[in-house]
Amino acid sequence: MAYTDDAVKAKLSALNETQEGIVTVAQWIMFHRRHADRTAQLWMQRLKDSTASKRLNMIYLANEVVQQSKARRKNEFVNAFTPIVAEATTIAYKGSTNDVQQKLRRVIEVWRQRQIFDLQTQESIEKQIDEVDRTRGSAKKPALGGSLFQNSGSSAPPEFQPLVPLQTQLTKAEVISKPAITSANDEYEKLTNPSNPIPTPPVHAARLSALLKNLANAEGAVAESIKARQSLISGLEKMLETNRVALVAEQTQHAELATRKTAIEGRKREVEDGIMRGLSAAETAALSVTPVPGSTTPELEPPRPNVEELTPPPVESFTPVGTPSAYPTDVPDDVFPEPVAHPVEPVAAPSRLPAVVTARYSSPATAIAPGADLLSSLTHGRSDDGVNGHATVHPGSGGSYKKRKLSRPNAEDEFAAFAGDDAMAGIDADVAGMLEG
DSSP states (O other): OOOHHHHHHHHHHOOOSSSHHHHHHHHHHHHTTHHHHHHHHHHHHHHSSHHHHHHHHHHHHHHHHHHHHHHHTTOOHHHHTTTTHHHHHHHHHHTTHHHHHHHHHHHHHHHHHOOOOOOOHHHHHHHHHHHHHHTTTOOOOOGGGGGGGGOOOOOOGGGGHHHHHHHHHHHHHHHHHHHHHHHHHHHHHHHOTTTTTOOOOOHHHHHHHHHHHHHHHHHHHHHHHHHHHHHHHHHHHHHHHHHHHHHHHHHHHHHHHHHHHHHHHHHHHHHHHHHHHHOOOHHHHHHHSSTTTTTSSSSOHHHHHOOOOEEEEEEEEGGGOOOSSSSSSSSOOTTTOOOOSOOOOOOOOOOOOOOOHHHHHHSSOOOTTTTTHHHHHHHHHHHHOOTTOOEETTTSSSSSSOOOOHHHHHHHHGGGGGGGSOOTTTHHHHHHHHHHH
């Protein structure tokens, strides 16, 4: 829409009290900042023609325009509104309800805090507002900075509602105490000043009595002001403690939200990486169900097992002491120990046959006469079994025998007892010959 007077008037007429409507019109006006002076004049004319409720919206619109221009370091609208802003706020303040007046005071206080206008313009605005209050005969109001502590608590935030009566009580106490203190101090200076002439005793006594009364009144007024101020400080301390507790809770929430944000960012990267790798829908969905830190759903942990305290074992458990025994000591006497699993087998010495026996069996076989084997056992039995423990194997005997071998002299001594007898009597001649040979 092109900039014309009718376009500006149409925008101002369609202005409503919503934040969105005020911001929309303010942006359109700032777009045509080359016509800032003309816009300010049309705005002033529209404010004068509006009702009390509409005038507050016009002040809100000017506040949005000048603050946004100040933030962007574009001073066209600030310079355009400076000559007319004091008169405009006074017109909007007159005839308004107490609630509207408190809202206007809050806007004016914001201008002071953010230094929207120069100091002279700001003081002119506040002076004209205070003059309106005095002409209406209203109760003394605190400075603009104390607009939150006015008698009307409807415009104050709910958190400040308990402090409103405390601040009102303090304001009333100050109104009473200040004149009383001033009067008492003036009377005291007059009576105690050595340069002043001392009146006659009756007049002097009357003046001293009046001074005592003024001092007592001032003392009582100051005591009431101190009491009201202590109550206000106590309320402020309670509010401060409440805000400190809320601050700790908010800091904890901030840290938790930051942790969750970091975890979700990591999950997002994992899902995007899965998409780039061509994972299936099931595999990608599995990444989304992975628990993240700071989740409100607690994970079920298995119950912790009951374990004994960790105590190191005694040294004797892994360092044997004493002399080991070959066999258990608790075995009964009638139980014999089991044989060793791998007994040591003795190495058998090679058997050596006597030369006579070897020669006998190595000679060609000859016919053996009947009864020769019996006679052979009688004649060679003791000579073949010596002390050396050699075994003589007789053919056809089917077994082996251990026989002791006696030396020749012993054999002779053994048969010496039969030398005188006729031992060969009744024996066949051939056998006897063999025995003798």
